[in-house]
Amino acid sequence: xxxxxxxxxxxxxxxxxxxxxxxxxxxxxxxxxxxxxxxxxxxxxxxxxxxxxxxxxxxxxxxxxxxxxxxxxxxxxxxxxxxxxxxxxxxx
Amino acid sequence: xxxxxxxxxxxxxxxxxxxxxxxxxxxxxxxxxxxxxxxxxxxxxxxxxxxxxxxxxxxxxxxxxxxxxxxxxxxxxxxxxxxxxxxxxxxxxxxxxxxxxxxxxxxxxxxxxxxxxxxxxxxxxxxxxxxxxxxxxxxxxxxxxxxxxxxxxxxxxxxxxxxxxxxxxxxxxxxxxxxxxxxxxxxxxxxxxxxxxxxxxxxxxxxxxxxxxxxxxxxxxxxxxxxxxxxxxxxxxxxxxxxxxxxxxxxxxxxxxxxxxxxxxxxxxxxxxxxxxxxxxxxxxxxxxxxxxxxxxxxxxxxxxxxxxxxxxxxxxxxxxxxxxxxxxxxxxxxxxxxxxxxxxxxxxxxxxxxxxxxxxxxxxxxxxxxx
Numbered sequence: 001x002x003x004x005x006x007x008x009x010x011x012x013x014x015x016x017x018x019x020x021x022x023x024x025x026x027x028x029x030x031x032x033x034x035x036x037x038x039x040x041x042x043x044x045x046x047x048x049x050x051x052x053x054x055x056x057x058x059x060x061x062x063x064x065x066x067x068x069x070x071x072x073x074x075x076x077x078x079x080x081x082x083x084x085x086x087x088x089x090x091x092x
Numbered sequence: 093x094x095x096x097x098x099x100x101x102x103x104x105x106x107x108x109x110x111x112x113x114x115x116x117x118x119x120x121x122x123x124x125x126x127x128x129x130x131x132x133x134x135x136x137x138x139x140x141x142x143x144x145x146x147x148x149x150x151x152x153x154x155x156x157x158x159x160x161x162x163x164x165x166x167x168x169x170x171x172x173x174x175x176x177x178x179x180x181x182x183x184x185x186x187x188x189x190x191x192x193x194x195x196x197x198x199x200x201x202x203x204x205x206x207x208x209x210x211x212x213x214x215x216x217x218x219x220x221x222x223x224x225x226x227x228x229x230x231x232x233x234x235x236x237x238x239x240x241x242x243x244x245x246x247x248x249x250x251x252x253x254x255x256x257x258x259x260x261x262x263x264x265x266x267x268x269x270x271x272x273x274x275x276x277x278x279x280x281x282x283x284x285x286x287x288x289x290x291x292x293x294x295x296x297x298x299x300x301x302x303x304x305x306x307x308x309x310x311x312x313x314x315x316x317x318x319x320x321x322x323x324x325x326x327x328x329x330x331x332x333x334x335x336x337x338x339x340x341x342x343x344x345x346x347x348x349x350x351x352x353x354x355x356x357x358x359x360x361x362x363x364x365x366x367x368x369x370x371x372x373x374x375x376x377x378x379x380x381x382x383x384x385x386x387x388x389x390x391x392x393x394x395x396x397x398x399x400x401x402x403x404x405x406x407x408x409x410x411x412x413x414x415x416x417x418x419x420x421x422x423x424x425x426x427x428x429x430x431x432x433x434x435x436x437x438x439x440x441x442x443x444x445x446x447x448x449x450x451x452x453x454x455x456x457x458x459x460x461x462x463x464x
Contacts, residue, residue: 004237008228024179038121068121082137
């Protein structure tokens, strides 16, 4: 039986290791918010159909393409400061 | 027996595919869009900054190091987010697969029991090469050698789910298939080639192997991999899809098959995952396995291309340093045609080519030979 390999240690990207931890936290929060948005979107769409949605209906719900565009848009907004930081750095 | 005709690609769903819950979909969509955004940032802003750095720094070989951007603050943030997103991907997919492990385990057992088309041959005594046992490819927890008990299929499930989400985040479409790209290349280059026996070296979860069943319906198809946890998933998966494939746990450099027992030897993105001496051994094994007139085609990432832009090389090197791709650079610097010739193929029978993805913006490197 093989226990498996462990991912290698990653290089330090910042002088202050707290920065790295902070970015991890931002991603985890973003992921959790995305999961909640997904559930909320399904819930609202099903409620608009007039019935109290069941757990099964929630899981079976398939969002439309417009919602995927909204997902892409809010991730773009979340990462927008990266672009801004880059252009500020370029100006300096 | 009904011959499978379905296309095997990134959208293939089967009995061992984990169900995506509403929360899973939200988490994975976030990861997908984050990867897309970060990729776009790399291709636009980082590439521009890379160009500026090349102009201002006295970099002797900018393509071979990460130096030109390592002091740029946006690079640090991009790297942290990129690696964070990769770790997040494995956690999200691991949660999805683990939550459904009992049901998936049942499905695997059911299809193992019902297996009539293909087979699986595991070798519990097989020694794992050190490079394989120590590499968690792309950060996949446990790597491809994860094998916790005699029923463990987790590595295969994670490899398929991770490969799909990662590739789609990198811009590859749901209809993409590396195996189909190889088939298309063979059809265009060797139009009357009709193999009777085919072996896929380093077949992993068998996602590409299935394409050779579809492409050569009269052939006997074999898949070889070191990872028992990959093959325990590959076998019931293939059975559930109606694909007659014979899986065998063995090293791609020492498969144990008789000399001259195959008409076609293929591999899909194996070469950049192995050290140079193993690559050379795989070429020797390819030569040994082929019948006269047989064909070998290895498909891989296009970093061998002489005109690969410096920034693309730099991105590849980033993968080496940051994303558990320890052999990528070694592959880029290895001449596969030379290795084929050293293995016994005639230089006039060796070919290399760059072929477009089936559904995506990339090109694939195809290298191989016909055995005289």
